[in-house]
Amino acid sequence: RKEVEQDPGPFNVPEGATVAFNCTYSNSASQSFFWYRQDCRKEPKLLMSVYSSGNEDGRFTAQLNRASQYISLLIRDSKLSDSATYLCVVGNNNDMRFGAGTRLTVKP
C-alpha cells in the first residue's frame, strides 16, 4: 500500500461545477497536511494547508479526517484556471510524503 494515495483522475468537469478530491494516508502519526497544485511541466505551488478543524480559502475547502486517515479538497464554482494536477502532501517535519496527484480539467 502506498503511503499517500490519490485518485489519478482525470476529472473532467464543466465550468461552475463543484469537484472534490480525496487523499488517503497510511501513517496515523502524521501531523502536517497540505494541498499543492501543479501545472503541466511546472513546480508544485502551495494551495493551502489543512487544519484539524477544516479550513476554507475562497472557493477552496480542505478537510481532515484523522479517524479514517484522509484529507479532502473541495473546489466550488470551478474556473478554467483551476485546471491542474492537485497533489496532497502528508507527514511530519522532514518526512513529507507526496501523492502522485489528481488531474483536473475544467471545460467551458
Added chain:
Amino acid sequence: DGGITQSPKYLFRKEGQNVTLSCEQNLNHDAMYWYRQDPGQGLRLIYYSQIVNDFQKGDIAEGYSVSREKKESFPLTVTSAQKNPTAFYLCATRGDGTYSNQPQHFGDGTRLSIL
C-alpha cells in the same frame, strides 16, 4: 517560487558523466530539500539538509550527492552511478524547522535527460 532559483532549467547528461544541479535561495530558510519527480509518481526525497554542513539521505539517495557549505546553497550532483537519471528535479526550502506545519516551497525545477 520567488526566492528559490534552480539552474539550469534543462540539462543533458552523457554516459559516465557527473552533472551538478544548482539550488540557491534568499528566503533565509534553514531546511532545504531535493526531490525527484517521475511521470505518474509522487515526489521522492533524495536528500535534505536542516543546517549548514549537515545533510541526510532521503529515500532514493543512491547515485546522488549533495553539499551544504552555505545556508543559501544546496547543490545536487547526479553521479554516473545513477543509472536512470532522467526526471524532473525539484529543490524546496522550508522555514523554521521547529514548526512541523510549515509548508515547503519549490524552485521551478531542472529537467535532466540522458543523451
